[in-house]
Amino acid sequence: MPRPRSLTDDQLVAAALAVVDRDGLPALTMRAVARELGVATMxxxxxxxxxxxxxxxxVDHVLRSVDLALPDACWQDRVRVLLDRLRVAVARHPAVVPLVLRHRQAAPGSLxxxxxxxxxxxxxxxEGVDRVLAQRTLIGYLLGFLQSEHSAALSGPGTIVLSELPPDDYPLLARTASDAxxxxxxxxxxxxxDIVLRGLAPP
Structure with missing residues (x-):
């Protein structure tokens, strides 16, 4: 195989995302990305x-795509805008959700x-510990939602199965799944x- 051409970070990321989007996160290997780029693995x-x-x-590429210019609004609305933008950016490549969780404290875009x-x-x-817990709670909500949305959506087959459980045995579960x-x-x-933000409102 010929000597690899000069590659940019953007080319590496595009190849990696092509592999992940097509074949899933387990398929992300150096060999697979090299093949996508047409170069030798080494x-x-x-x-x-x-x-x-x-x-x-x-992860850095995905998170750097989030627009950090927020509207002049109350803090709750700015959080809503920021998390929604982050949700949209990550949802373009749902298989990378575990990577965002794994590298959220290392990728410059995440910082x-x-x-x-x-x-x-x-x-x-x-302030202080209150701010620590508020930030962790918001990120936990977002990452948990992304995993649920793309692996166990409310409208997905799992909810359908739950909604068809015998109501005599599972009255609340069957009814709740049907509503979901x-x-x-x-x-x-x-x-x-909204529920999370109400809970995070300072006393």
Missing amino acids: GLYRYVADRQALELLV RLIETMLAVLTDGGH RAVPPDEEFRRGL
Whole structure:
């Protein structure tokens, strides 16, 4: 195979995302990305040290696409805008959700995003440990929602099965699952976030 051409980070990320979007996260290997780029596997190591470094590039790329310019609004509305933008950015490549969780404290794009969220929370009166817990709670809600949306959506087959359970044995579960089937993802995300934000309001 010929000597690899000069590759940019954008080319590496595009190839990695092509593999992940088509074949899933387990398929993300140095060999698969090299094949996507048309280079020798060993040649890829001139640009990234290993798969972990490649994952970090992917996460950084996805999170850097989030617009951090927020509207002049109350802190709750700014959180809503920021998390919705983040949700949309990650949802373009749903298989990378575990990577975002794994590398959220290392990718520069993630650090910029966290700094922006902390600034919004500070404006809302959160300080010290309260700010720590508020930020962790919001990120936990977002990542949990993304995993549920793309692996176990309310309108998905799992909810359908639950809604058909014998009501004599599972009256609340069957009824709740039936109600859940009518909730679109956007509404689920928005109303769930409203609940979280009410709980995070400073005393």
